[in-house]
Amino acid sequence: MNERLSDYLLGELEGTDRERFEAELARDPALAAEAERLRPVVTRLESLDRSAWELPEAPALPPITPREPAAAPERERRPAWWRRALVVRPLAAATLAVVLLALGVGAGLLLGGDGGDGGDDGAAGGRVVALDPVEPLGGAASGTATISAKDGRATVNVRGLPPSAKGDFYELWLLNTPDDLVSLGSFRVPASGDADVTVPLPANPDAFAALDVSVEPPDGNPAHSSRSVLRAPLAPA
Amino acid sequence: MAAVPAVRSPSPAERRLADGLGRRDEAALGDLHALCGRTVMGFLVRTLGNRATAEDVFQQVFLEAWQRGPTYDPGRASPLTWIMAIARSRGIDQLRKRVPEPRDPAGSLALLEGEGRGDAVVDELIERWRFAHLLGQLPEQEADVLRRRFYAGATQTEIADSTGMPLGTVKMRMVQGLGRLRDMLDAEERGA
Numbered sequence: 001m002n003e004r005l006s007d008y009l010l011g012e013l014e015g016t017d018r019e020r021f022e023a024e025l026a027r028d029p030a031l032a033a034e035a036e037r038l039r040p041v042v043t044r045l046e047s048l049d050r051s052a053w054e055l056p057e058a059p060a061l062p063p064i065t066p067r068e069p070a071a072a073p074e075r076e077r078r079p080a081w082w083r084r085a086l087v088v089r090p091l092a093a094a095t096l097a098v099v100l101l102a103l104g105v106g107a108g109l110l111l112g113g114d115g116g117d118g119g120d121d122g123a124a125g126g127r128v129v130a131l132d133p134v135e136p137l138g139g140a141a142s143g144t145a146t147i148s149a150k151d152g153r154a155t156v157n158v159r160g161l162p163p164s165a166k167g168d169f170y171e172l173w174l175l176n177t178p179d180d181l182v183s184l185g186s187f188r189v190p191a192s193g194d195a196d197v198t199v200p201l202p203a204n205p206d207a208f209a210a211l212d213v214s215v216e217p218p219d220g221n222p223a224h225s226s227r228s229v230l231r232a233p234l235a236p237a
Numbered sequence: 238m239a240a241v242p243a244v245r246s247p248s249p250a251e252r253r254l255a256d257g258l259g260r261r262d263e264a265a266l267g268d269l270h271a272l273c274g275r276t277v278m279g280f281l282v283r284t285l286g287n288r289a290t291a292e293d294v295f296q297q298v299f300l301e302a303w304q305r306g307p308t309y310d311p312g313r314a315s316p317l318t319w320i321m322a323i324a325r326s327r328g329i330d331q332l333r334k335r336v337p338e339p340r341d342p343a344g345s346l347a348l349l350e351g352e353g354r355g356d357a358v359v360d361e362l363i364e365r366w367r368f369a370h371l372l373g374q375l376p377e378q379e380a381d382v383l384r385r386r387f388y389a390g391a392t393q394t395e396i397a398d399s400t401g402m403p404l405g406t407v408k409m410r411m412v413q414g415l416g417r418l419r420d421m422l423d424a425e426e427r428g429a
Contacts, residue, residue, distance in 0.1 A: 006411040012392060038415045041422070044368055045387040051283055052369035053388040058274025061266060062296040128293060130300040142304040144297045157297070157330065196330065 002031060009035065009042050062128055126151075129211065131158065131230040137215065138229045141193075145232055147205050154184065154205070155198045158213065161229060164188040167218030170229070172199055174208040181224060182208070186216065208234055245424075247311035254316055258306030266303050273317050274299075276370035277324045284328045284362050294331050298324045315425055317370050321363055329359055371421045379414030382407055 004021050007013045013021055025032040131143035143158035156172060164170065172184040185199040205211070213230040247255070254272075257265025277298055281291035301323050302309075309319055372380060385391045385399070393411065397404040 003405060003408045006393065006408040006415075009415070010386065010393065010411070034416075037419055038412070041415045041419050045383065045418075048368065048387065049283065049365050050388065052279065052365055053372070053384060055275035055279045055369060055373060056282055056288075058270060058278045059292045059295050061270050062300055126293060128296040128300065130304060132304065140308075142301060144300050146293060146297075157327075159301075196334070 005031070005035060005038075009038055062130070126155070129232040129234060131156070131211070131213065131232045134212075134228040134231050137227055141230055143213070143230050143232075145211050147201070147211075147234075149201070149205065152201050153198055154201055154211070155196070156211075156213070157196045158189070158194065158230060160193045161189045161195070161213075162215075163191045163193060169216055169218070170195075171214050171216045171224075172197070173212040173214065173224060174201075174203055174205055174234075175210045175212040175231075176208050178224075180208075181212075183222070205234055210234055245312060245315070247315075251311040251316060255309050255311040258302070258309050261303070261306060265306070266299065269302060269316055269320065270299060273320050273370065276317065276366050276373070277320060279369060280321065280324055280362060280366040281328055283366070284359060285331055290331060294324075294327050297327050301327070317367060318425065321367060325359055325363055332359075367425065368422070371418055371425065374421060375414055375417055379410050379417060382410045383414045383418075386411065 002024075004013065004017075004024075008018070008021050008025075025035060126146035126148035128144055128146050131141075131145060133139060133141045139160070139162075141158065141160040141162075143156060145157075146155045148154070154172075158170075161170065169186045169188050171186045173181050174184060175181045182203045184201065185197070187195055187197045189195045211232045211234055212224075212228050214225050214228045216225045216227075254265055254268055257268065274295075278291060278295050281294050281298075282288055285291045285294065298320065302320055305323070309316075314322070372383070375383070381400075382393075382396055385396045386393070391399065393407045394404060396402070397407045400407075
């Protein structure tokens, strides 16, 4: 190895020493090629963000062992009073969202696809759970949900869902059994297949076995359609 | 900019990792975390500017890696390239969420992308952190002289003085480290 190579690359050769080395480079194509090969690396190192030299510790992995999934609810199992009390349909959701935003509450049901959480700190401090596809409708879809009991809301990010067909919508649920579930709100998925939605939590999520996403037809029936596409087990925080 | 990624030849370790992710083997996710976790976290902290938010997004990134594991193809991308692509997407999602409400009808995305905080900036950060990851793969002796030179700003003579290493050894490790980094960069870029 030519010891002068590192001096040259690092700018530690000056005056006649530098001229002599450059003459040597001109006579030695292999040395010149090596200098040209290494020069971009030096440039990148010189411009490297200082924080990149001190990588932070990585947080622990999130829990990924799924619990026994809750059974999909059957349609028309809930009493009529319960449906009326807890289920929020698209029109009502949109109205509620407008009212809440107008009041500065900053929370609502976001319909129409690209969503947003309306918060400056995003999901900071929440508990993150993975939404896995439920066969046969889930396909390659995936998602995560960040549940913030402190803020009383959940942020759900879904990927790879079929875009909402005309009139259809997706609905979020806290789910224990077919007779024990709470609707959190509904949303539509645009052509991208991705959607980010933030919903208020009207119930303690720790009291439920799963967070469920179902696809719902525009039939005016507020019950779960039994057509789940994504689901996450909810282990207590 | 290469438009079409070349088919790469994954290392045996990368193949094992891909096989494990394909089987939804938790140990494989642990290996991915050990290999890339600090780089992903560094990128997210730098991009999002908030450690708590970065930790949330970090968890989303690894959950997504777990979910998408069976689709990972080491012939198309290194594990780092693959998971940094996920981190990039989730990082941009998080940045987009931060646009204050009510939303500008002209589009909050335009605000991010037009004011220098958009995708191009994130891509630049990705490149820096991929490079930082490669630094972490160098043998410690070589990484140490590079760190002393490019982070602490010491000359080779000063490095020799402070470490007690002969000056010739410092220079040799410097060139070896630079050469190894270049080889790793070439391998990454062929596979990216």
